[in-house]
Amino acid sequence: MDKFGYMEQYGYEQLSMFHDKHTGLKAITCIHNTVLGPALGGTRVWNYTNEEDAIEDVLRLARGMTYKSALAGLELGGGKSVIIGDVSVIRKDPVRREAFWRAFGRYIAGLNGRYITAEDVNTSTQDMVYVNLETDNVVGLPGRSGDPSPYTARGAFKSLKACCKFIYGDDSVKGKTVAVQGTGNTGYYLCKYLHEEGANLVVCDISQERIDRVVNEFGAKVVAPDDIYAVDCDIYAPCALGATANSDTIPQMKCKIICGTANNVLKDPAVHAKMLEDKGITYAPDYLVNAGGVINVFYELQPGGYDEAAALRDIDRIYYRMLDVLNIAKETGKYTYETADKMAEDRIEAMKNIKSIMTCGGRK
Numbered sequence: 001m002d003k004f005g006y007m008e009q010y011g012y013e014q015l016s017m018f019h020d021k022h023t024g025l026k027a028i029t030c031i032h033n034t035v036l037g038p039a040l041g042g043t044r045v046w047n048y049t050n051e052e053d054a055i056e057d058v059l060r061l062a063r064g065m066t067y068k069s070a071l072a073g074l075e076l077g078g079g080k081s082v083i084i085g086d087v088s089v090i091r092k093d094p095v096r097r098e099a100f101w102r103a104f105g106r107y108i109a110g111l112n113g114r115y116i117t118a119e120d121v122n123t124s125t126q127d128m129v130y131v132n133l134e135t136d137n138v139v140g141l142p143g144r145s146g147d148p149s150p151y152t153a154r155g156a157f158k159s160l161k162a163c164c165k166f167i168y169g170d171d172s173v174k175g176k177t178v179a180v181q182g183t184g185n186t187g188y189y190l191c192k193y194l195h196e197e198g199a200n201l202v203v204c205d206i207s208q209e210r211i212d213r214v215v216n217e218f219g220a221k222v223v224a225p226d227d228i229y230a231v232d233c234d235i236y237a238p239c240a241l242g243a244t245a246n247s248d249t250i251p252q253m254k255c256k257i258i259c260g261t262a263n264n265v266l267k268d269p270a271v272h273a274k275m276l277e278d279k280g281i282t283y284a285p286d287y288l289v290n291a292g293g294v295i296n297v298f299y300e301l302q303p304g305g306y307d308e309a310a311a312l313r314d315i316d317r318i319y320y321r322m323l324d325v326l327n328i329a330k331e332t333g334k335y336t337y338e339t340a341d342k343m344a345e346d347r348i349e350a351m352k353n354i355k356s357i358m359t360c361g362g363r364k
């Protein structure tokens with residue numbers, strides 16, 4: 001990969017690698033854009049087969065965070081970290097685990113506030129507590145905004161209701177059938193919201209324990225993982241993996257709406273947005289749907305400290321933002337993902353322009 005070429009093409013600011021030989025830490029942080037504020041994005045631990053895969057992943061994820069925070073109206077830029085390693089090995093030895101995460105914290109401290117980290121795949125709040133011993137540039141800590149998953153699910157539920165309003169003229173999910181792929185941290189809470197409002201749930205997961213939870217608590221019906229796409233439903237809610245709307249799955253789909261917490265749902269946006277449109281399926285842009293978690297952690301950074309009521313009010317605004325995107329896409333004849341991208345890019349550009357005005361010691 002031509003890294004500088006890629007960074008130039010997509011407007012990246014920084015790509016940093018950090019190694020600590022004592023703990024074996026191999027971390028890569030990417031700062032995509034800081035026009036709106038410090039780059040915020042979680043840290044993912046993954047056993048990447050090679051460094052190139054890790055770098056591609058961190059670049060893609062960091063840019064996604066720029067768009068997510070910009071569209072959510074936050075004063076945050078986009079960044080992400082990946083750590084190359086096996087999480088079970090890191091967690092096995094308590095002393096090594098503490099040293100590992102504190103070494104990572106010292107590296108983040110060295111970025112001097114340009115990047116703020118949080119949990120992501122294979123990282124826990126306890127890991128972030130260790131990071132916090134070395135730097136304040138970490139959010140999602142226990143006793144503050146905590147686990148983002150319920151907030152992400154709440155934003156997804158509001159998005160799903162906005163889609164129902166747009167398609168059916170009524171935002172209630174009562175009596176609607178929702179096929180939920182993945183009943184993990186976010187999928188579980190989304191099922192809870194849907195069940196409470198009277199939706200019928202059809203679910204799949206590769207973990208029997210996670211399936212049992214939603215069957216017992218919400219009376220969900222279960223299908224095999226590969227059968228979820230063909231379920232006769234109103235809404236398909238991907239809450240597990242990326243790229244699940246693709247050339248194999250779209251022909252099987254019977255839903256009217258795709259709206260779930262997963263990132264990068266369209267395998268190839270240019271190709272698969274068209275396939276969905278041809279089938280009359282409305283696609284709710286993923287980073288608009290799943291912004292509840294980042295909105296919630298943003299409130300941890302406010303001078304007065306974390307205020308859950310304010311965070312929830314802001315998360316609930318996703319409903320209106322989703323309706324705007326769907327209506328503008330319809331009026332302009334653009335795909336919903338293109339409309340969301342443009343709204344995010346327009347906000348970044350407008351804020352970049354106002355920052356050219358000298359404030360003589362104003363706030364920033």
Ligand code: NAD
Nearest residue numbers: 148149152182184185186205206225239240261262263293
């Ligand atoms: P999670 O790991 O808790 O849950 C994912 C679930 O999917 C697990 O139960 C897993 O067993 C299941 N799964 C894996 N492969 C599957 C398959 N082939 N078929 C069916 N189920 C399968 O993760 P999560 O935190 O709920 O995140 C889900 C998605 O949402 C991810 O794409 C994540 O990037 C995205 N997301 C999460 C948050 C958050 O706040 N947690 C925020 C934004 C985006």
